[in-house]
Amino acid sequence: xxxxxxxxxxxxxxxxxxxxxxxxxxxxxxxxxxxxxxxxxxxxxxxxxxxxxxxxxxxxxxxxxxxxxxxxxxxxxxxxxxxxxxxxxxxxxxxxxxxxxxxxxxxxxxxxxxxxxxxxxxxxxxxxxxxxxxxxxxxxxxxxxxxxxxxxxxxxxxxxxxxxxxxxxxxxxxxxxxxxxxxxxxxxxxxxxxxxxxxxxxxxxxxxxxxxxxxxxxxxxxxxxxxxxxxxxxxxxxxxxxxxxxxxxxxxxxxxxxxxxxxxxxxxxxxxxxxxxxxxxxxxxxxxxxxxxxxxxxxxxxxxxxxxxxxxxxxxxxxxxxxxxxxxx
Amino acid sequence: xxxxxxxxxxxxxxxxxxxxxxxxxxxxxxxxxxxxxxxxxxxxxxxxxxxxxxxxxxxxxxxxxxxxxxxxxxxxx
Numbered sequence: 001x002x003x004x005x006x007x008x009x010x011x012x013x014x015x016x017x018x019x020x021x022x023x024x025x026x027x028x029x030x031x032x033x034x035x036x037x038x039x040x041x042x043x044x045x046x047x048x049x050x051x052x053x054x055x056x057x058x059x060x061x062x063x064x065x066x067x068x069x070x071x072x073x074x075x076x077x078x079x080x081x082x083x084x085x086x087x088x089x090x091x092x093x094x095x096x097x098x099x100x101x102x103x104x105x106x107x108x109x110x111x112x113x114x115x116x117x118x119x120x121x122x123x124x125x126x127x128x129x130x131x132x133x134x135x136x137x138x139x140x141x142x143x144x145x146x147x148x149x150x151x152x153x154x155x156x157x158x159x160x161x162x163x164x165x166x167x168x169x170x171x172x173x174x175x176x177x178x179x180x181x182x183x184x185x186x187x188x189x190x191x192x193x194x195x196x197x198x199x200x201x202x203x204x205x206x207x208x209x210x211x212x213x214x215x216x217x218x219x220x221x222x223x224x225x226x227x228x229x230x231x232x233x234x235x236x237x238x239x240x241x242x243x244x245x246x247x248x249x250x251x252x253x254x255x256x257x258x259x260x261x262x263x264x265x266x267x268x269x270x271x272x273x274x275x276x277x278x279x280x281x282x283x284x285x286x287x288x289x290x291x292x293x294x295x296x297x298x299x300x301x302x303x304x305x306x307x308x309x310x311x312x313x314x315x316x317x318x319x320x321x322x323x324x325x326x327x328x329x
Numbered sequence: 330x331x332x333x334x335x336x337x338x339x340x341x342x343x344x345x346x347x348x349x350x351x352x353x354x355x356x357x358x359x360x361x362x363x364x365x366x367x368x369x370x371x372x373x374x375x376x377x378x379x380x381x382x383x384x385x386x387x388x389x390x391x392x393x394x395x396x397x398x399x400x401x402x403x404x405x406x
Contacts, residue, residue, distance in 0.1 A: 126350030132358035136374035137381055239346060242339045253393055291335055291400060309331050310339065317343050324347075 004184045007070040008191060015063035015192040019199035022055040027203065027210050041159065041300055042207060043274055051094045051213020056200055057087040060223055063192035071185045075230040078119035079189055079223060085110040086150060086222030090215030103154070103218070107147035110222055111229075114142055119230045126235055127324035142229055149225030149237075152244045154217045155251060156307070158289060159300050161205035163212055166311050167220040168197040170240040173315025174227065177236045177322035186231035193223050206301045233322070240318035243310040247288040254286040268293060275299050334399045341395050349388055357381065 030036065030049035039048045060083045068076045089106040092098065114120055122138040125131040134141075157163035171194035178187030197220060203209045212220070228237030238245065265283055267290040268276045277297035278290045292298065292306050357377055 124353070126354050127347060129351045129354035132354045134358075134374070134377065134381075136371065137378045140378070235346060235350065239343055242342050243335075246335075246338060246342060249389075249392060250396065253396065286400075288335065292332060295332065306331050310335060313331070313336065314339055314343075317340075321343075321347075 003070065004188070007067060008184075008188045011063050011067045011070075011188050011192050012195045014066045015059055015195035016199045018062045019055050019059035019196050020202060022058055023052060023200060023203050023210060026052060026055045030210070037211065039160070039208060041270055041274070041276065046207065048208050048211055050211040051091070051215045052200060052204070052210040053087055053090050053094070053213050053215025053217075053219055056196060056212060056216045056219045057083065059196040059199065060193065060219060063196060064189060067185075067188055067192060071188075073185065074117045074119045075186060076189060078114045078117045078230050079226045081113040081117075082110050082146060082226040083219050083223040085113070086146070086218045087215050089150075090213065090218035093214035093218075103151060103214070104147040107150045107218065107222065108143050110150075111143050111146040111225075114226060114229055115139060121232045123232075124234060125232060125325060127321050128327055128329050130328060141234070145229055145234065146222050146225045149228070149241065150218045150221035152241060152248050153221035153224070154214065155248050156244045156288070157212065157217045158287070159206075159303060160208040161201055161304055162307055163217050163220060164197045164201040164204045165304065165308055166244060167224065168194050168201055169308060169311040169315055170237075170244075170318075171197060171224060171227075173240045173312075173318045174224070174231075174233065174237055176315075177240070177318050178231055178233060180319060180322040181233070181325060183231055183233070186227060186233075190227050190231070193220070193227065206304060236318050236321050236325075239321050240315050242314040242317070243288060243307065250286045250288065250291070271297055276303060338396065338399050341399075342392065345388055345391060349384060352384060353381065357384075 027049045035049060036047040037050050038045050061080055064076055064080045086107060089103060089110065093103060120138070120142055122135040123131040123133050124138060124141070153163055153167060156166055171190050175187050175190035175194055178190055200212065200216070204212065224237065224241070228234050265281055265285070267279055267284045267287045269279050271277055275297040276289070276293050276299070278294045288307065289303055292303055357380055361373060
């Protein structure tokens with residue numbers, strides 16, 4: 001147990017400070033090379049550095065390798081390889097705007113190392129009822145899981161700090177759930193992701209100094225998905241991600257197709273006092289932000305707070321689900 | 330302050346996950362197709378996959394109905 005506590009503390013420190021230090025240099029580097037995009041919701045339309053995925057992937061790799069030094073296992077290796085491949089997919093999308101199907105298909109290939117390394121258990125565990133052995137179906141689930149988590153986190157990257165803040169809360173909740181289930185090794189892996197996203201949030205929160213870009217959000221999502229698979233906590237991970245899944249569901253059920261988020265009509269409008277309100281455009285998608293501001297226009301910071309409260313609620317449900325894993329009816 | 334409709338929708342999604350898990354573990358998991366006939370395990374798994382996909386479709390349909398019911402006021406705006 002002492003070894004696990006030391007590992008948890010060290011890995012958390014490595015995860016947080018790697019991203020915290022590298023991101024400050026990355027912002028200057030990107031600004032010098034004019035790799036900036038306009039933040040349309042900000043007064044005066046400030047230019048913000050992008051993409052921050054480089055510091056996020058370095059943080060994930062260094063912290064997971066630090067964890068590997070304590071617990072050399074194929075599970076940690078699978079997380080590192082999947083995250084690195086997702087970063088490659090994201091950086092391609094950052095450099096060139098790809099079609100709506102590019103990311104789901106490319107991310108499905110990122111899941112292959114998990115299958116090749118055999119870093120999964122084909123029993124799918126559910127709370128209250130036990131587990132079910134589904135060897136064929138589970139391979140499909142692994143291939144679908146990474147695109148789903150990657151695109152789900154990507155879909156909530158709409159306002160300053162949301163993607164990093166949300167990933168941080170979901171990862172800490174997943175980590176708590178894994179500790180409850182006494183899966184310490186993967187709990188620390190999730191803790192590392194929580195601290196990576198927390199350190200990035202420091203620069204990404206309103207008013208953002210850097211945006212994660214597709215390379216950043218896909219690393220967040222793919223790492224989260226890989227942790228869920230190798231940690232054998234797929235259902236709990238889905239519960240912690242419910243507000244983001246809800247956002248994707250609302251979006252897809254209103255749009256009826258998968259499209260690149262840069263190609264859609266804005267579901268909100270910016271008022272003169274820099275508050276976001278719900279658009280009346282029938283062709284615009286329904287999203288979680290549109291529902292939050294449907295009753296009353298809110299500032300970007302206020303919307304972020306509501307989404308984080310919702311993330312905390314689903315994180316609580318995830319921990320309850322983990323406790324229910326040991327209960328049988 | 331989180332709008333109650335959003336909170337309720339997340340909670341309903343969670344309940345549907347628990348219920349869906351119960352259906353898969355209790356009914357679908359132990360069920361063997363073919364009865365006394367020795368059915369190929371791959372074919373057996375394939376049929377289960379098809380049923381699981383149907384369950385997912387039913388889950389999405391149920392969510393759509395609940396979404397329209399919970400958010401009727403917002404969706405009209």
